[in-house]
Amino acid sequence: MRRWLALLVAATTSLVLIALLVPMALLVRAVAENGAMGRATTTAESVALSPDPELSAQRASLPVEVIRRVTPQSSDAVRLAALGRSVTAEADEGRQVLTSVQSPQGTVVISVFVSEQELRRGVYEAWVALLVLGLALVVLGIVLADRLARRLVGPISELAGVSHRLAGGDLEARATPGGPPELRSVALALNHLAGRIGDLLAAERESVADLSHRLRTPLTGLRLDAEALRDREEAARIAARVDDLERAVSSIINDARHHERAQTSCDAAAVVGDRVRFWSVLAEDQEREVTVELPQGRVQVAVAAADLAAAVDALLGNVFAHTPEGTAFSVRLTPDGRLSVHDEGPGFDAALLERGSSGAGSTGLGLDIVRRTAEASGGSMRLSKQGVELLLGR
Structure with a gap:
């Protein structure tokens, strides 16, 4: 901008x-020419009025010629001046000023020669001075414009930096109002917007935390009901699921209270294997055939274990929610972090990719959670007719 x-x-x-x-x-050039011609005219009149024109011509500062005899071969300017007129005529490398005077010997024509140098005396010096003055004014204008632009660019750059910090998650970033009144107004508006964003996010996190905390009461009742079961094996199985649910609720509360989370990673093979084992019990109850392909070694991905577990639960939960009992499904994880969950059901509807859309009465957030988890790791999600494929970042 500067x-x-x-x-x-x-x-x-x-x-x-x-x-x-x-x-x-x-x-300037016209004034110089007029001055030179004025001096020539004055010289011509002075010589014409003197008693001895030849002597005056010798003493003149300009070249003067005294023409005492006018012949038909004389120039038109000389013959015209001999008629009593003052004449200015062009000559080689200059101009002539001619005037006449009557003497006892007849008409005498006085011719004063003005050279081009005399006509241009002081002109080039004045032109150089004007050029230097013009350049100085241009440089001065550029310097003043740069100072003005610096006053504008500085606050604008600061506003841009604050906006980038806000976009990066630094909600404490604030702009220092400065510069013209319009830029100060923009800075104050940006600070107000940043404050409102912080307030809204804080209120949202508190609401999520409060809602999650309210789930602890029914979880406690569910745990008591599980412990009251006479079948110890069944009680232990339900209690384990209650523990998983309670851990998930606690994780939601912690994430809401502490929005800034460090970048973490996990072993995708271990997390996927654990969640598949969890869902395998329900699959066995519903007589679903489960095919699992996991690598032998570790598959390190740039996703927190809790986030990846939630994504796998959402994918497997969709299989149980959107396909009839007895429908087989498969889970496959490759060493390069590619996770796919396919089933033999009727297939996915493309509308399920829209957040909040569902075809089975659910919240419709499952696939959106999966997509955001994949993209947060630097990967992507692809939806096919028979399942979902994730590419997790490494």
């Missing part, structure tokens, strides 16, 4: 100076 403003001022100043200095330069 460069463009400087160029604009330089161009504008140059046009104004050209419009001003060119006529002034022409005026």
